[in-house]
Amino acid sequence: MQHNKLLVVGELNVDLLLNHIEGFPKIATEIIAHDMNLILGSSSAIMAANCAALGASTTFCGKVGSDFFGSFIVEELQQKRVDTRYVTVSETHQSGITVIMNYDQERANVTYCGAMETLTQEDLPWNEMSNFTHMHLSNFFIQKGLREGIDSLFKRVKKMGLTTSLDLQWDPQNKWDFDYEACLPFVDVFMPNEAELLALTKVENLEEAIAIVTxxxxxxxxxxxxxxxxxxxxxxxxxxxxxxxxxxxDSIGAGDSFNSGFIKKFMDGATLEVCMEFGNLMGALNTTAAGGTAAFVDSERIKDSIQTIFDIDLTQYDEIKR
Ligand SMILES: Nc1ncnc2c1ncn2[C@@H]1O[C@H](COP(=O)(O)OP(=O)(O)O)[C@@H](O)[C@H]1O
Ligand SMILES: [Mg+2]
Structure with missing residues (x-):
């Protein structure tokens, strides 16, 4: 049997988390946060790190700056056993960063995109593409260099025999300029959240939105x-x-952890039900620890946490095939 190999293409940044903040920031004043954390951020990196923790062979393609944050990101990915051979260093842009101000279940984010905007289709490992069985791409709108010709990117990857998945994430400009009619036929699994699907289809009713894209x-x-x-x-x-x-x-990265669970099982050939249950379970596990990756150390500890927190034996999902 061919060994499944995942290629994740996407943005890379650090997250600077500010917790227990005394009120909201105001121009020309200063307030105190009583807790701070610098961690690996970005939807794509969280998905990749957690897929690797679940035991999938995972390689990342993305861009960082030639700076401290860039080295931190690459080291964090490697520590999570993600292959970083296609993470390149931009000489012109700094690494991306998101400053997250946490207020209970809500948060205010400010992102500097930096090097992630310079990733283009040419940066993908086209000559090595057939070594992979699946490509996942995340955070479409903020990666300016990748947006153009996204349908031909997916078409080309599919032609090379890979299965594909796409998580658009939110459009910070709120324009939702994504040609889903052209692109989605080449995407095996399209995985937005509810708010994103409504915004993309410009309707208020979920059933209507589903009917528009399906x-x-x-x-x-x-x-x-x-x-x-x-x-x-x-x-x-x-x-x-x-x-x-x-x-x-907190729920930082819940959707990305859902993606890692779903895609791990999808690559293993599981049924849609199993992929979804496993995705839901990994999304839920994500919310039991701070940030997107803390609950995903390795497959043994994931199994133990799922048993302890949810009273579920994870091995029940091992052998179910499509
Ligand atoms: N508070 C929660 N409790 C349990 N499961 C959750 C919770 N929040 C999210 N999840 C799980 O994670 C999945 C993805 O989270 P969601 O918030 O919908 O995505 P996103 O992070 O992309 O907005 C959900 O479909 C659900 O299965
Ligand atoms: Mg999401």
């Missing part, structure tokens, strides 16, 4: 926070509830 999707997954997720594949539809729990810390 003529172009292969598998559509809609992530719905504490409501779980919906999966649609042709005329087949499946809804799976979230794994609710009392150990909530």
């Amino acid at each position: 003529p172009y999707t292969n598998t559509l997954i809609v992530k719905r926070g504490q409501k779980g997720s919906i999966g649609v594949n042709g005329s087949y539809r499946c809804e799976k509830p979230a794994f609710l729990h009392n150990n909530y810390v």
Whole structure:
């Protein structure tokens, strides 16, 4: 059997988390945060790190700056056993950073994109592409260099025999300029959250939004926070509830952890139901520790946490095939 190999293409940045802040920032004043953390950020990196922790062979393609944050990002990825051979260093841009001000379950983010904007299709390892079995791309809107011709990128990757997945994430400009009719036929799993799908389709009703995109999707997954997720594949539809729990810390990266669980099982050839349940479970696990990767040390500890927190034996998902 061919060994599954995942290539994640996307943005890289650090997250600077400010917690327990005394009120909201105001121009010309200063306030105190009582807790601070510098961690590996970015949707794509969290997805890749957690896939590696789940045991998938994972390689990253992205760009950092020639600076302290860039070295930190690469070291963090390597420590998570992600292959960084296609992470290149920009000579013109600094590494990306997101400053996150946490207020209970809500947060205010400010992002400096930096080097991530300079990643282009030419930076993908085209000559080595057939070594991989699946490509996941995340955070479409903020990667200016990747946006143009995104449909031909997916078409080319599919032609080389890989399966593909896409998580658009939010458009900070709120324009939602993504040609889903052209691109989604080449995406095996399209995985937005509910708010993103509504914004993309410019409607207020989820069923309407689903009806608008499904003529172009292969598998559509809609992530719905504490409501779980919906999966649609042709005329087949499946809804799976979230794994609710009392150990909530924050939901930074929950959608990316969902993606890592879903795609790990998708690459293993599991059914849509199993992929979704496993995705929901990894999304829920994500919310039991700070940031996107803290709950995902390695497969043994993930298994132990799932047993302790959710009273679920993770090995039940091991052998179920499509
Ligand atoms: N508070 C929570 N409790 C349990 N599961 C959660 C919680 N928040 C998110 N999840 C799980 O993680 C998945 C992705 O989270 P969601 O917030 O929908 O994505 P995103 O981070 O992209 O907005 C959800 O579909 C759900 O299964
Ligand atoms: Mg998301």
